Amino acid sequence: MTKINEIARDGNFKRQINNFKTPFGDEPDELLVEANRYRLLWAPVCPWAHRSIIVRRLLGLEEVISLGTADPLRPNLDHIDWAFTLDEDEQDPVLGIHYISEAYLKADPDYTGRPTVPAVVDITTGKVVNNDYHELTYYWETTWKKFHKAGSPDLFPKHLRTEIRALNDVIYQDINNGVYKAGFARSQEAYEAAYDGVFARLDELEERLANQRYLFGDQLTDSDVRLYVTLARFDIAYNTAFRVNRNRIKDYKNLWGYARDLYQTPGFGDTTDFEAIKLHYFISTTIDTKTTVSKILPKGPDIADWLSPHGREKLNKK
The missing domain is CATH 3.40.30.10 (Glutaredoxin)
Structure with a gap:
């Protein structure tokens, strides 16, 4: 293993590609779908x-x-x-x-x-x-x-797959990876471009969630999972460690209610480890073997608000 360079000459963070992409399936050249393998x-x-x-x-x-x-x-x-x-x-x-x-x-x-x-x-x-x-x-x-267990949600329904993939790509580029492009930037221009992209997209999604519970209406989908993981880390880590500090998620009425709604849904909050997140992003986050974000672990924020009432269920149309 050797250190790799993920910083372009213009200071932009360029995330490495994934090398192991063999799909799961039934074809001879695909990964066998088998329990406990x-x-x-x-x-x-x-x-x-x-x-x-x-x-x-x-x-x-x-x-x-x-x-x-x-x-x-x-x-x-x-x-x-x-x-x-x-x-x-x-x-x-x-x-x-x-x-x-x-x-x-x-x-x-x-x-x-x-x-x-x-x-x-x-x-x-x-x-x-x-x-x-x-x-x-x-x-x-x-x-x-x-x-799948009986009664499990259809997170990738056939009639929405094209739309879900398209939205997921936007979420990835501007939000999921956008915070890293801001946090790991090595030029002011690269940082500000990523910063602006993050908040432009959050502002857009704030409006999208004003009158619907989830990103695709009443149905929980893969897109909600992908947005949630960044929202859960935003105030506790990215806002300060990665300097995406125009707003906190708590400052958005709809995104904050939406994030709490998901956190209180089994599968989301019970797999979210805020203490581990803080430890990593403030003590050992690196993009090379010599750089760390900080050696001081923040005492806050208070995460009790994640369990406060959100009222998002009232947006269901069904």
């Missing part, structure tokens, strides 16, 4: 990983896809990694690895990128087989459908 590796701090965990919980896939949880604090190494220091003997109890990079290198001994989460590992080989967070929740929602 895969282990999902994540860190509660990571929004890309968190959304795969929320969907896994909402659909009842916990019974067929096991979970390995990395420490929110990155290990002190000469490369960026995640470690299983929360587990007994500091090893993942199923895979027997200390660092997530071990599963990446087992899959590709020449892999030089950051070992990211979420990572789906084939337990039979110990190799990472998919780390494509752009597509992973879609697989949970479609090709893994035979394992």
